[in-house]
Amino acid sequence: MASRVCFVHYHEIGLKGKNRSTFENQLVTNLRRALRRFPVRDVRRISGHILVSLEDGYATEELARAISCVPGVARVSLAYVCDLDEREYCGAAVRALGEAGEFDSFKVHAHRSSTDYELHSLDINRLVGDALCRSFPEKKVRMHSPDVTVYVTVVQGHVYVYAASIVGAGGLPVGTAGKVVTLLSSGFDSPVATWMVGRRGATCVPVHFSGRPMTADTSEYLCRDIVDALEPAGLVGRLYVVPFGERQREISLAVPQSLRIITYRRVMFAVSERIARLEGAKAIVTGESLGQVASQTLDNIAAVNEMATLPVLRPLIGSDKQEIMRRAEQIGTYDISCQAADDCCTLFMPRRPETHARLDQVHEAWESFDHDGMIDDLVSSVEYVDFDQCASYHAPRSLSARHRELAPAEWAAR
């Protein structure tokens, strides 16, 4: 039987002009990392596609599904690999169409990228079409919008034949857009926001603020589970955890009750920005969605946003909860986010949080405690866990050396 490979299609990368090979190489690297549990023989670029083959020559549906989760992949097809032999590739076309599920109509789309084969694509279309009509006499040939298209692609001495495809994650390969720090809670929104920027090519460095030691460390374990769930997409190299409970208690004693959440958030932004600078990240990402909860009104977003000098990206700002939950199910974080855990945000919750913070009051509250000392302290007590799912993540040379370089003078000079 003809061997099978995964034929990987990309779309946006194909539009990248001069940078195209950088994007393609990154996708090849990311696929190798994402597929490390499979006995992969080769991942290589071939005429506008990437081919993935296994040691035994028989790529599987499971391999195709794993490939489809990798950002940058538009579609994956399990293709039969044939020699330049009419009988062989016509036979493969019959098998491929037979495996395509329910259908009434089909067409053949032949494409020849090398001219070392004497038959033109039109001849191949006719040959394969005749073979399929003989094997499926009850089915109709339809040139416009057929139920199934059988692709026959001649490249570098071989013919690849496939019919069905799995839709991929789309977007761009992780590592082509630079690094971002994402604020990750164990709720539904921020894992989705992280996946979305990763899907646009960003290498993600999540930072989680835990209520430890005032709460258990459950939210930290849920965040680790979330990063594990995102493994098929290969977005995350390192998760930072900031034990925030003690400092929240100090804030809750110092500032008016209604401004607690905003003040926590300001500290979270300040610490995240410091981590972003240590990491060389170029933006901060949150899972905020306009008006979803009290802290996400425009006034409150503005009161927190002033703490960041880096751009703050909010990929979910216009999404509604239903869409976010659907996406969470699709990327595998939904069940984890369903498990409630106290994190820093549920700690010392005021009875009536401010929904439209006035900046003068926020500033007054901010000046009522040693915020710079607190931020320094939190940055120096940060903990992290490394993950080996992300090929484009490079850890900062040495966390402590970079700490000295960047903090606190640069911060104070803002």
Ligand code: ATP
């Ligand atoms: P999520 O579902 O992401 O928790 P949410 O709807 O619960 O979001 P908020 O709790 O107001 O909304 O949080 C808004 C954003 O702030 C989150 O999406 C996340 O980016 C960030 N955030 C909230 N809590 C934490 C935390 N404990 N650690 C890190 N970031 C957090």
Ligand code: MG
């Ligand atoms: Mg939350």
